[in-house]
Amino acid sequence: MLRFAAWSSGLSKLTGAALQAVAIPLIYHTLGVHEYAIYLLLTAALATMSLMQLGAGPALSQAIAKANAEGKTQDEGCALGAAILFTSVISLLGGSAIAMAVRIFPAAMVFGPAFASDQLEIIHYTDAVVLIVILVVLASVVDSALAGYQEQYKTNLGVCISNVLSVVALLVVCWYHANLIEIIFALYATPVLSRIVNFSILLRQRAYLISGMFRFKSKTLRLMSSSGVAFWIIQLASLIEQHGGTYILAHMTNPQITDIFGIIYRAIGLITSIVGILTQPLWPAFTDAVTRHDHKWIYRTARQIRKALIYLALFLSAATIFVGPWAIHNVWKISIVGYHSVVVLLGIYIAFNIWTHYYYVILMGLERVWEVAFVIIAENVLMVAFGMALVVRYGANGMAVAYLFASLFLPAWLLPRLFKKTIAELMPASLRL
Numbered sequence: 308m309l310r311f312a313a314w315s316s317g318l319s320k321l322t323g324a325a326l327q328a329v330a331i332p333l334i335y336h337t338l339g340v341h342e343y344a345i346y347l348l349l350t351a352a353l354a355t356m357s358l359m360q361l362g363a364g365p366a367l368s369q370a371i372a373k374a375n376a377e378g379k380t381q382d383e384g385c386a387l388g389a390a391i392l393f394t395s396v397i398s399l400l401g402g403s404a405i406a407m408a409v410r411i412f413p414a415a416m417v418f419g420p421a422f423a424s425d426q427l428e429i430i431h432y433t434d435a436v437v438l439i440v441i442l443v444v445l446a447s448v449v450d451s452a453l454a455g456y457q458e459q460y461k462t463n464l465g466v467c468i469s470n471v472l473s474v475v476a477l478l479v480v481c482w483y484h485a486n487l488i489e490i491i492f493a494l495y496a497t498p499v500l501s502r503i504v505n506f507s508i509l510l511r512q513r514a515y516l517i518s519g520m521f522r523f524k525s526k527t528l529r530l531m532s533s534s535g536v537a538f539w540i541i542q543l544a545s546l547i548e549q550h551g552g553t554y555i556l557a558h559m560t561n562p563q564i565t566d567i568f569g570i571i572y573r574a575i576g577l578i579t580s581i582v583g584i585l586t587q588p589l590w591p592a593f594t595d596a597v598t599r600h601d602h603k604w605i606y607r608t609a610r611q612i613r614k615a616l617i618y619l620a621l622f623l624s625a626a627t628i629f630v631g632p633w634a635i636h637n638v639w640k641i642s643i644v645g646y647h648s649v650v651v652l653l654g655i656y657i658a659f660n661i662w663t664h665y666y667y668v669i670l671m672g673l674e675r676v677w678e679v680a681f682v683i684i685a686e687n688v689l690m691v692a693f694g695m696a697l698v699v700r701y702g703a704n705g706m707a708v709a710y711l712f713a714s715l716f717l718p719a720w721l722l723p724r725l726f727k728k729t730i731a732e733l734m735p736a737s738l739r740l
Contacts, residue, residue: 315463322470332639344562365538371455376598384519402437419557446502465501540680547687568703593672620661627654652707666722689713
């Protein structure tokens, strides 16, 4: 199942990379510098609102993985029902609160002084984003349930199909000089359809989930709540990592610098998405193995993945440094003259980011979610602090240095020690790494 998940993950990542490779330059040239900066900030807001599930998704995966390994079918349905109910309530309340917030607080405060004159447009755009996010958050519950059953391949195949449809939709709307709302719908509406199909298949194959969804156990809810809060912290930290640099630059520099850094960082995201091919199926599988006390599998798989990721990290880092500037300039037709050093710094950051990502994924699977949450939130708080200190003087280069320093300062040396301690507690001495 892991091999199948890895292959299908590779296919979904390939189509996802193709979608972004088309989307980034196409949207940039369609919207222009100022509107593209708003697009970057709104998609950051979209990612922020996805936190409304408060970690219910990852907690659902972990709860189903454990219940399935123990053969407790009623607990599986209970976990799924709790996740759906919680996500529905929070997404509706959170979406309403955000729609009100953009009407109360001025755009200059939320998005930066350069966008003070865009208040009415931002309100209009945010309403559309809220609607999309509510649908995406609700639909994402099925992805988490499938991950708990080690059936991520269904999610991956659905994502693959939706990515292809999104490319077609994006090309059509941009051909007719689309506005920002139409672009966002083209990118984010089609994935909801694949989740609906997968949810129907899940309930048909496991009909017992339907009755279990209406039975609530306090123990299951407590465990999900505890794991959910920890996963929420991890999601919040990941959000800060992905969009913090863009947000800081938008407030402290100008739209052009914000655009260039955002484009380079998104290119880095495309490159590192390859890592997800190996790591995406891992942490629920490790949870399943811990429940079954399959220590040999844990030992063997952890070593294999670590070795593969070391080589992959070095290759991707080198490719970014030596090929990245040429590709952005000649393939996307976006000039980054004067910003090559940003690519180099983020290229070095890739290697350390993949190294820490490996430990984050394994430790989450070994039920050390709270430890991971504390480390990753500390890392990204440091990144924000370094960024605010360095951007004033060094601009985009300072933000890139902030990402690199934060990764080196704490997790690169702390996580391996935490990993060894966890292995010592869980596994027999003869199997320790």
